[in-house]
Amino acid sequence: MEFRDTPAQAAFRAEVRTFIEQELPAAFRERHPEWGLFNVGREGRFPLDALGQWRRALVSRGWIVPAWPKQYGGAGLTVVEQFIFNEEMAVQGAPQLRGIGGGWAGPTILLYGTDGQKRRFLPGILSGEEIWCQGFSEPGAGSDLAALQTRAVRDGDVYVVNGQKIWTSLAHRARWMILLARTDPDAPKHKGISYFLLDMKLPGITIRPLVNMLGSHEFNEVFFEEVRVPADCLLGEENRGWYMAATTLDFERSNIATSVSMRRIADDMIDWACAHRRGLPPLVRYELAERLLETEVARLMSYRIVSMQARGLIPNREASVAKFYVSELDQRLARTGMQMLGLYGQVALEDGYAPLEGRVPRHYMHAVSSTIGGGTSEIQRGIIAMRGLGMPRG
Numbered sequence: 494m495e496f497r498d499t500p501a502q503a504a505f506r507a508e509v510r511t512f513i514e515q516e517l518p519a520a521f522r523e524r525h526p527e528w529g530l531f532n533v534g535r536e537g538r539f540p541l542d543a544l545g546q547w548r549r550a551l552v553s554r555g556w557i558v559p560a561w562p563k564q565y566g567g568a569g570l571t572v573v574e575q576f577i578f579n580e581e582m583a584v585q586g587a588p589q590l591r592g593i594g595g596g597w598a599g600p601t602i603l604l605y606g607t608d609g610q611k612r613r614f615l616p617g618i619l620s621g622e623e624i625w626c627q628g629f630s631e632p633g634a635g636s637d638l639a640a641l642q643t644r645a646v647r648d649g650d651v652y653v654v655n656g657q658k659i660w661t662s663l664a665h666r667a668r669w670m671i672l673l674a675r676t677d678p679d680a681p682k683h684k685g686i687s688y689f690l691l692d693m694k695l696p697g698i699t700i701r702p703l704v705n706m707l708g709s710h711e712f713n714e715v716f717f718e719e720v721r722v723p724a725d726c727l728l729g730e731e732n733r734g735w736y737m738a739a740t741t742l743d744f745e746r747s748n749i750a751t752s753v754s755m756r757r758i759a760d761d762m763i764d765w766a767c768a769h770r771r772g773l774p775p776l777v778r779y780e781l782a783e784r785l786l787e788t789e790v791a792r793l794m795s796y797r798i799v800s801m802q803a804r805g806l807i808p809n810r811e812a813s814v815a816k817f818y819v820s821e822l823d824q825r826l827a828r829t830g831m832q833m834l835g836l837y838g839q840v841a842l843e844d845g846y847a848p849l850e851g852r853v854p855r856h857y858m859h860a861v862s863s864t865i866g867g868g869t870s871e872i873q874r875g876i877i878a879m880r881g882l883g884m885p886r887g
């Protein structure tokens with residue numbers, strides 16, 4: 494594998510770097526981005542006008558959704574260019590404003606939506622005016638998602654939806670939801686599910702907040718009572734939703750494995766340790782060194798995936814290996830950060846006393862979710878063992 498950029502890739506990297514240097518509003522440089530994989534609410538920490546300015550700059554280059562074709566507002570970047578783009582954004586701490594809409598709802602609509610659905614939904618995702626949420630998990634269906642029980646029954650030109658979703662990130666701010674519901678209860682469980690693009694303003698939808706242990710409201714319970722969803726909000730064919738959901742989850746997992754941001758966390762911690770703690774215990778020094786090594790391993794895993802995609806191969810086991818490794822590394826990094834700070838690790842507020850603006854304890858509490866969201870570590874282990882290593886089912 495060739496690790497160095499080709500001349501064209503180097504030129505593109507320089508272009509992205511210059512763009513960020515010139516366009517990223519000062520508010521983002523002054524406030525460091527939160528650490529970790531699942532900081533859903535972090536955009537809320539920045540002034541709205543700075544967010545708008547940054548969004549407009551990204552939109553003007555097609556870089557909100559750099560992978561999308563140009564005709565839909567993307568930049569049509571190759572896999573390697575997207576990787577370079579993501580690397581540079583992470584290195585400079587520039588937030589990507591894709592969200593669930595640009596990250597995985599939009600790409601699924603691009604693949605399976607009608608022309609009318611593309612015209613209706615893609616512009617709102619690009620402009621950031623329409624936030625999306627993902628109504629997949631239910632109290633009895635998380636890892637075993639195909640066991641979902643929310644029902645959608647056809648009634649003339651609408652589907653009537655009843656049921657409940659849980660852990661729905663940003664449902665309280667979302668205009669639209671990608672919803673999985675059972676349309677054929679008699680079919681085998683994977684074959685009776687349909688995929689809807691649901692208007693969150695429809696009557697019969699109730700949203701209840703779930704506050705996480707950081708005290709922040711990021712996800713919710715969502716209840717549906719006789720919600721009448723227009724039939725033209727069905728994505729693809731009825732009862733084929735499971736296969737489209739698998740595509741959505743592939744997009745979601747490939748968004749999660751951001752090895753470069755792990756490297757940035759390790760670098761920031763090491764810089765702080767060098768500057769502030771002369772008497773750092775040897776154990777913490779060793780741990781920091783190990784974490785740095787591990788972020789390099791994660792980076793090589795990402796390179797492997799990107800180089801496979803660039804050759805037209807589909808990384809399946811490799812994507813699960815990377816998701817597993819990066820999310821476990823996220824937690825190890827957070828633990829090392831807490832050990833490094835000692836008692837200062839208790840100070841989470843962004844006041845003058847909190848080292849590293851309080852990012853370490855917030856990261857520590859948030860990192861618990863890294864090995865759950867987007868598929869738990871146990872599920873990734875199962876995929877690696879069976880699909881990757883060919884082991885028989887137990």
Ligand SMILES: Cc1cc2nc3c(=O)[nH]c(=O)nc-3n(C[C@H](O)[C@H](O)[C@H](O)COP(=O)(O)OP(=O)(O)OC[C@H]3O[C@@H](n4cnc5c(N)ncnc54)[C@H](O)[C@@H]3O)c2cc1C
Nearest residue numbers: 531627628629630635636660661662862865866867869871
């Ligand atoms: C930060 C965060 C944001 C999220 N946002 C959303 C969202 O926006 N929309 C959405 O739909 N969902 C969302 N989720 C939910 C997430 O997809 C589920 O939590 C996840 O799929 C696990 O499901 P569960 O919580 O029901 O756990 P369960 O599936 O009940 O698992 C419980 C435990 O059993 C283990 N287990 C389960 N099955 C197996 C097996 N076959 N082999 C071995 N071990 C097993 C699991 O690994 C886990 O440790 C979010 C979760 C988090 C943490």
